[in-house]
Amino acid sequence: MTQRSSGIGNSITRRRALQLLGLGGIATVSAVSSACAGPGSGEGGEQQGGSGGDELATGGPVEGEISFAHWRAEDQDVLEELFAQFTEEYPDASVSQDISPSNDYQSSALQRIRSGNIGDLFVAFRGAQFVDMVNAGLYADLSGTDVVDLYQPDLIEAGAQDGTQYGLPYQLVFNQPxxxxxxxxxxxxxxxxxxxxxxxxxxxxxxxxxxxxxxxxxxxxxxxxxxxxxxxxxxxxxxxxxxxxxxxxxxxxxxxxxxxxxxxxxxxxxxxxxxxxxxxxxxxxxxxxxxxxxxxxxxxxxxxxxxxxxxxxxxxxxxxxxxxxxxxxxxxxNATFILGVNTASDNQAAAMELLRFLSAPEPASTYANGTAQHLTVTDVEYENEDLATNEEWLQKQTLLAxxxxxxxxxxxxxxxxxxxxxxxxxxxxxxxxxxxxxxxxxxxx
Structure with a gap:
């Protein structure tokens, strides 16, 4: 098991203290794109059930460690490349990946993200996990933010509930042989x-x-x-x-x-x-x-x-x-890998900026071509040979998984x-x- 990088800062936050005590949860893979200021998420364990959607804090500085929690270990290298670009633009920030196997993520991500120790930016599977995370109050409300306009409206409905856009499904995948x-x-x-x-x-x-x-x-x-x-x-x-x-x-x-x-x-x-x-x-x-x-x-x-x-x-x-x-x-x-900002994070501004970066056409194109994934982001350019070979499936009569x-x-x-x-x-x-x-x-x- 690889431990998370702590980052370097002038003080130890609650999240870092929990890590030092071994209480910060299990991460099967952790990677940091640059070692700058300290952890970005701290308090938040008091977040309880509800309908989600606390007011999103977007006006703060883009600094500190941003934890990105997900299940796709196969995407780690491409994401590290993107996060390096992000930290060139925001040198006071760093990004760590907290990656769990998909089955583990299904069973334990909600509690671990709710604690505020990981997942300033996080994802959910479409369906039961997304519903449970919204009901637990994990997703900050993205409705009306400019980042939503970077996506194809008909492909992000899986990230909405009761008219509120809590998350943004990033991947358009085909669950078939x-x-x-x-x-x-x-x-x-x-x-x-x-x-x-x-x-x-x-x-x-x-x-x-x-x-x-x-x-x-x-x-x-x-x-x-x-x-x-x-x-x-x-x-x-x-x-x-x-x-x-x-x-x-x-x-x-x-x-x-x-x-x-x-x-x-x-x-x-x-x-x-x-x-x-x-x-x-x-x-x-x-x-x-x-x-x-x-x-x-x-x-x-x-x-x-x-x-x-x-x-x-x-x-x-x-x-x-x-x-x-x-x-x-x-x-x-399927439209899945539903990106969202954690209501338990104390670094929401930086997490939101990372979400905005990943949703821009150029970084999204890098991710798509590097992982052989079609995306829901508009104006993505598909150069990967496998994506080109299977682009015909975008026009076929397919059922949402x-x-x-x-x-x-x-x-x-x-x-x-x-x-x-x-x-x-x-x-x-x-x-x-x-x-x-x-x-x-x-x-x-």
Whole structure:
């Protein structure tokens, strides 16, 4: 574990004192772009629940340490490059990254950011985590600030609640499988399969060519669940299917969900061995090394595959679980990585300036091209080859990732665990009943 840099200052703030006492929380990665004045966040542990949106302090000096809390370790180097540019402009400021694995960030970020010890600027996943953070009062109200005007209005709705813009979704990602285009072409696939039978036939052809059709991180429910988006997008009776599972209107024992689980069972032969015990990094490695034709996560892992040595052209496709004439959606998109300023921070002015910097077209373009991420910021220039290859997906008919409709993570995990259990060998009926029992308990609670 790498510890946070303390920065250099004339006094020790409450946050630094807590760090010295070992009470400042766990950070799996920490990096400082320049060593200047001391920590920027201190008091704030008294922030309690509510609807969020304390008045934003924007008039102070841009100085001291700014903590940026997030989960994307693969973005660390690009962000360090950007933060170096930021501190050239503001030499009295420094920026540290507090990076946790995505699963840890889901479970512990709220409490750690609420303490004020990390995350002057922070992010949230769209869905349950964002809602919980707004309700806990963590997000300062950005409504009416000039930074909001730097974003495409139709792509930042996931950062608003009850008409208030609390956060700014930075990334426009595609939660759907990434493909080795050369490998697919070698078995005659040049376009995404238009229906379920064609998808299975593609997998069978890949298997016959002694290739693992799909590398799937079934051992990590957070990453395994990206496939869930694609599997339900055309099967479900309505686009708000996960909302209705959560309210009890739809059930995992319904015919459409059982059909989805039956299709997971059909995919068993096409995943790598021990798929339900595989973490995301080994799955990425199989794909990057050319052992697997498809990485079943999303566009946000293209850069990681490149870092692992993948040198083949990459595309994307989503399994179409219905016939071609029944298809409503070609794939899945999501607006996430919701940036916000921490109400518990005592350095909001500097955090706001960092947010403004990241939201400007030139730094945003650097981030996009360096991480292979499409963004919601206006006037971004995409020069990265992978972004250019997949830019067509910006025009395709895609559904906003439905798994993030869940606001109760226990219910989401139950529904997604049913899919994992089926791949592991359970019958669809058995897995559906087990999931619904958990969901019924939550709905009735």
């Amino acid at each position: 990434v493909t080795n285009l050369d490998m697919l072409e070698s078995v005659g696939i040049t376009e995404p399969p238009p229906d379920w039978d064609s998808f299975l036939a593609m997998c069978e052809d890949l298997l016959a060519a002694d290739v693992i059709p799909m590398a799937w991180p079934g051992g990590e429910i957070g990453n395994a669940g990206h496939l869930f988006n694609c599997m339900v997008m055309n099967n479900a009776p309505s686009d708000d299917m996960c909302v209705k599972i959560e309210t009890g209107e739809y059930k995992c024992t319904d015919d459409w969900f059982l059909r989805t689980l039956e299709q997971y069972a059909e995919l068993r032969p096409y995943f790598q061995s021990n798929a339900t015990g595989t973490a995301v990094e080994p799955a990425q490695q199989l794909f990057a090394e050319g052992q697997a034709a498809i990485m079943v996560t999303g566009s946000f892992h293209i850069a990681a595959a490149r870092e692992l040595g993948a040198d083949f052209p990459m595309g994307m496709l989503a399994p179409i679980t219905v016939s071609a004439d029944e298809m409503k959606y070609e794939g899945i998109h 439905p798994r993030f409709q869940f606001t109760d993570l226990d219910i989401r995990n139950a529904a997604e665990q049913a899919c994992i259990d089926v791949v592991g060998g359970d019958s669809p009926e058995q897995a559906a009943e087990a999931a619904q029992q958990i969901i019924d308990q939550r709905v009735d609670a």
